Amino acid sequence: MSPSKKISSGFIYFFGSFGGILFGYDIGVMTGALPFLKQDWNLTNATLVGWITSAVMFGAIFGGALAGQLSDRLGRRKMILMSSLVFALGSILSGFAPNDGEYYLIIVRMLLGLAVGAASALVPAYMSEMAPAHLRGRLSGINQTMIVSGMLLSYIMDYLLKNLPEQFAWRLMLGLAAVPAIILFLGVSRLPESPRFLVKSNQLDDARAVLACIRPADQVEKEIKTIQSTAKQETTAAQNTSLATLMDSKYRYLVIAGVGVAAFQQFQGANAIFYYIPLIVEKATGSSASSALMWPIIQGIILVVGSLLFLWIADKFNRRTLLMLGGTVMGLSFLLPSIINSLVPNTNPMMIVVFLCIYVAFYSFTWAPLTWVLVGEIFPLAIRGRASGVASSFNWIGSFVVGLLFPIMTASMSQEAVFAIFGVICILGVIFIHRCVPETRGHTLEEIEAQGTEHQKPQPMRHQGVN
Numbered sequence: 001m002s003p004s005k006k007i008s009s010g011f012i013y014f015f016g017s018f019g020g021i022l023f024g025y026d027i028g029v030m031t032g033a034l035p036f037l038k039q040d041w042n043l044t045n046a047t048l049v050g051w052i053t054s055a056v057m058f059g060a061i062f063g064g065a066l067a068g069q070l071s072d073r074l075g076r077r078k079m080i081l082m083s084s085l086v087f088a089l090g091s092i093l094s095g096f097a098p099n100d101g102e103y104y105l106i107i108v109r110m111l112l113g114l115a116v117g118a119a120s121a122l123v124p125a126y127m128s129e130m131a132p133a134h135l136r137g138r139l140s141g142i143n144q145t146m147i148v149s150g151m152l153l154s155y156i157m158d159y160l161l162k163n164l165p166e167q168f169a170w171r172l173m174l175g176l177a178a179v180p181a182i183i184l185f186l187g188v189s190r191l192p193e194s195p196r197f198l199v200k201s202n203q204l205d206d207a208r209a210v211l212a213c214i215r216p217a218d219q220v221e222k223e224i225k226t227i228q229s230t231a232k233q234e235t236t237a238a239q240n241t242s243l244a245t246l247m248d249s250k251y252r253y254l255v256i257a258g259v260g261v262a263a264f265q266q267f268q269g270a271n272a273i274f275y276y277i278p279l280i281v282e283k284a285t286g287s288s289a290s291s292a293l294m295w296p297i298i299q300g301i302i303l304v305v306g307s308l309l310f311l312w313i314a315d316k317f318n319r320r321t322l323l324m325l326g327g328t329v330m331g332l333s334f335l336l337p338s339i340i341n342s343l344v345p346n347t348n349p350m351m352i353v354v355f356l357c358i359y360v361a362f363y364s365f366t367w368a369p370l371t372w373v374l375v376g377e378i379f380p381l382a383i384r385g386r387a388s389g390v391a392s393s394f395n396w397i398g399s400f401v402v403g404l405l406f407p408i409m410t411a412s413m414s415q416e417a418v419f420a421i422f423g424v425i426c427i428l429g430v431i432f433i434h435r436c437v438p439e440t441r442g443h444t445l446e447e448i449e450a451q452g453t454e455h456q457k458p459q460p461m462r463h464q465g466v467n
Helices: 009-040 046-074 076-095 102-130 133-160 166-175 178-188 195-200 204-214 217-239 252-267 270-285 294-313 319-343 351-365 367-378 384-412 415-436 445-454
Strands: none
Touching: 009 046, 009 076, 009 102, 009 133, 009 166, 009 178, 009 204, 009 270, 009 294, 046 076, 046 102, 046 195, 046 270, 046 384, 076 102, 076 166, 076 178, 102 133, 102 195, 102 384, 133 166, 133 294, 133 367, 195 204, 195 217, 204 217, 252 270, 252 367, 252 384, 252 415, 270 294, 270 351, 270 384, 270 415, 294 351, 294 367, 319 351, 319 367, 319 415, 351 367, 351 415, 367 384, 384 415
């Protein structure tokens, strides 16, 4: 789009965050497609089931890193457009998978993962660069709401298509992911390039024209100068920063904190629920997984409500307080079914599903959004780009490992035992937050960095409000 063409800020923010819908739809769509796929191909190999499901996350590990490099050369907008086309192609190819084409589907979903990883990295970056400073936190929360809305949309589509013959149902579920990808492409094709990228590319007149669309006229020149100053600092930091720098005594504490939170978010097992809830219900009750597709919709509604709750409470409570509260309840939600089942062997098998809903509720307004809020706040400018990339990689690795291993684990042990393992990881995450993660709400980067420099255990800093 030519920056000389006026376009509303609402249109920019809507389609800027629409990539979250795309991302969420693909996370959720396999939940409903997998039971039909297993029936159609008589797929009983747990390892293949895990690979088909988690191949997207494997591709995303590389997609995010690749997109970050290319977007600095080609621009955020062009990379989002390219990602949406790859996403649409991968979705259509998934829908045309040949019979018994397990390895074909794994490879195609890895391709799809490249686009998913790219979208997950590019959309928040684009939004943060387009939004004014006072709206960045809220727009970050809106991106999370769009992701879970995409998940809910995919669950609803899976439910509406469940009465089709199994060989058509799963193919249509996967293929329809191309629709939001095409909508994203058409919408983003009308968006301007990020003013930050334009400034870094010395296209100052274009940057001014874009900012004139989304800022008051008297703020344009001030923001141009701010972007130029920040870009210069980041360029200097990038030239002087390597992976070894992250382990320097000055930064090590904060790097461990940020990367640890990103890794714990996935190793706590959330994606095991999001991908496999129909199969979890099938194993718990003995009913067909394809008849349990109302449960993903319930989970999706919980996720959307939780994301909206986070928008309301985000700046009212400390980050550490919410993460420890969420992690504790999530851990108990995984551990209690195993404990109750050992004490009362004939307990209703649906008990585990009720506890999983409690897990999802607390995850949705604590660990799901706060992980990326904290990662965005905790790293000093000198290492922010590289450290954020490492945190994102560990998050995708955790997502891939959980998606791959969950069906293998449930094939060899009871579901209660598997979830008890995740419950222990949740409790370890709470201990990690308590001992290793500083409070970031209401504190400057300098104050947060001082804690890392002093090499101390995080003590809650004084802050007005709820602790």
